[in-house]
Amino acid sequence: MKKIFAAAAAAAAMMLSTTGAFAEEPYKLGVILPLTGPTADYGADFRRGAALAEEQINAAGGIGGHPLELVYADSKNQAKDGVAEFRRLTAVDGIPAIISTMTGVVLPQFPLSRETDTPMMCVGAVSPEIRTGGPTVFSNYPLADDEEKEIAEFAFNKLGFKKAAIIYENSSYGKGLSSVFISRFKELGGEILAEEVIEKGGRDFRSQLTRLGATKPPLIVTYAYYAEAGLLVRQASEVGIKAQFLSHGSVQNSAFADIAGASANGFISGSPSLNPTSPAVQKFNSEYEAKYGKKPDLYGPYFYDAVRLYASAMERGGYTKEGILKALKETKDFAGVTGSISFVDSNIAKLPLTFMQFSDGVWKPIEK
Template sequence: MAKKQISLFLGAFACLALIGGGCAVVEETPDDIISTDGEEVTEEAPIRIGWMGPLSGDLSSLGEDALAAAELAVEEVNEAGGIDGRLLELVAEDSRCNAKDATAAANKLINIEGVKLINGAACSPETTAVAPIAEQNKVIVLSYCSSAPPITDAGDYIFRSYPSDAFQGVFAANYIYNDLGKRKVAIMNTQDDWGIGLSGAFKNRFEELGGEITSKDEFTPDRKDFRSELTKIKASDAELVYFPGFTEASIAALKQVTELGIEKPFFGGDTWADTTIHESGLAEGITFVVPKTSLSDDFVSKMEARGANPTVCSPRAYDNIKLFASIIEDVGTDTEKIKEALYNTRNFEGVAGPISFDENGDLTIAEYDVFRIEDGEQVMLTK
């Protein structure tokens, strides 16, 4: 690919999150881009790729990091001359980690911006809500962070480069039972696709191993008062609390754990990798699971130069752009050919690790690491 001047199209308007407008891009470029019927488009037209994630509200830091990573990947592709001389254009929308805003974001990306490829969404409720819209319009969705097990059956156009919680829940149960030696666990999980799926996979495996679930409580993602459940758990014989929850709810719960003097260890899911939790002053001693990554120093330094966190979901948002670019370079812009190429992807080398998809658009394998917060720092417990 010929070297040419960097030209990253990120739009003319800033994110209007505070008034509910999302983060949209408006460009006076040809409407299209990727064709579903093999029609030719002008060589000068950019190849537009949609992006979705939370840029405001709970988990906004996760979304901001993922967007920074996607922007980095677009810049790198464009620096190298684009794809057959055509540049990539990223069209970003704020989906706020909920189904309602994700639906609005998807409708705008598909029906107004005309994209046929979406890098996203982040949260499982977002991707679950977007899937029927994408299927109806034959738009490819490649999530960088959605892990709820039901997404496996979301549709032919739905893929994810982030492992299913069918893996994470089993891994957490095995680790808590075998490595930590705990036999009695209380569960508190957010009441959405992600929390229900993850806690369900954990519960099934933990009980298979011979462990006991002493209690299981669910809470809405915006819940802030957990004193009733925590008081009950404090008085129980639970040896550990498994807590799949998002950032704001987790911080509120951890604050009340301290206030109530609960000394039982808390073990979380991958959302607890959010540095907002670590920096809250309430995270000392918490343990959590995240998908294993072997990030290069180059990627880490480039992300840090942008003031972004290079862990958890952001490497996969970067990898998704690079994977789309690689496939388009090979098969062109017809979405049916891109979809077929995704299903045939084997061992694509991403910064987060190799990517191979199964017949459902899920990763074929998943590996995890366990971290604990000690003296305010993440300490890896797995080898």
């Protein structure tokens, strides 16, 4: 309990330090994250990226003299909590714009976004259904119908795998991403040897892995968050499976390697990634490490950019739903640390993928 009060006091002190010097009222932005529950490590990564952007925006004078204030809400990575927190932030707190994440959370929030004309930025959720969210829904992260197709093409054409097995989480996230991969892999002439399903929060996947192993797959594609993916890799080794593992960006979290242990070596992940030669990226990495004492995980920079995108939209369009929405839609060639972002042709940003392989404790890029 003392730790909780200490954390709350520290958060309050930070808020005073970042907004207390301003004469104008704050411009508030709602950020719905999994702050507790089995995917809380993701939420911590997301929050670090968002908080760094908030701090820097306010240090530079805020938005037209107004401090930016991020108001956090906990989805617990549960649809009902995500919907309830969306309602609270918009209807009760009067916040005009939202950032949200996790596929199973954002999809049921879309009707609320449309009905209330509230701009909503999805960050890190990749379901192609996000394209159907409506005119108020945006994403600064590529979706699975682009991402998973490219991953399938990389597996077939670059890595040379013509057969694969697939294991995925029993959720809209797992089903949606795996179906895109399977469809494209088959179109290319590939064969899916077996499919297995796991439950989110599960801890023993040996029976599913044993069935997959019986087909002797040279490649196993997995769609699961870092906790389950780490266990899958470790337990695959325990049951004697020797196959290449491949996934998208969900495994690029420091906790994945901690869970998987030595079995993490060789895992390949395809995701948008920062350009290490970019001065903006080098500056971000330096500032992030100086603040948090660690390197950023995959998704933190996208939350950093999402906050900055909204700040830019508020600067250009004003602090209203209508103004923010119009300015977001007019965003073209926004210089994010994750790349150049535009929404003029689509509410979904398109960014190239980088393929990374885990080796010697770090993710290293693979040439396409």
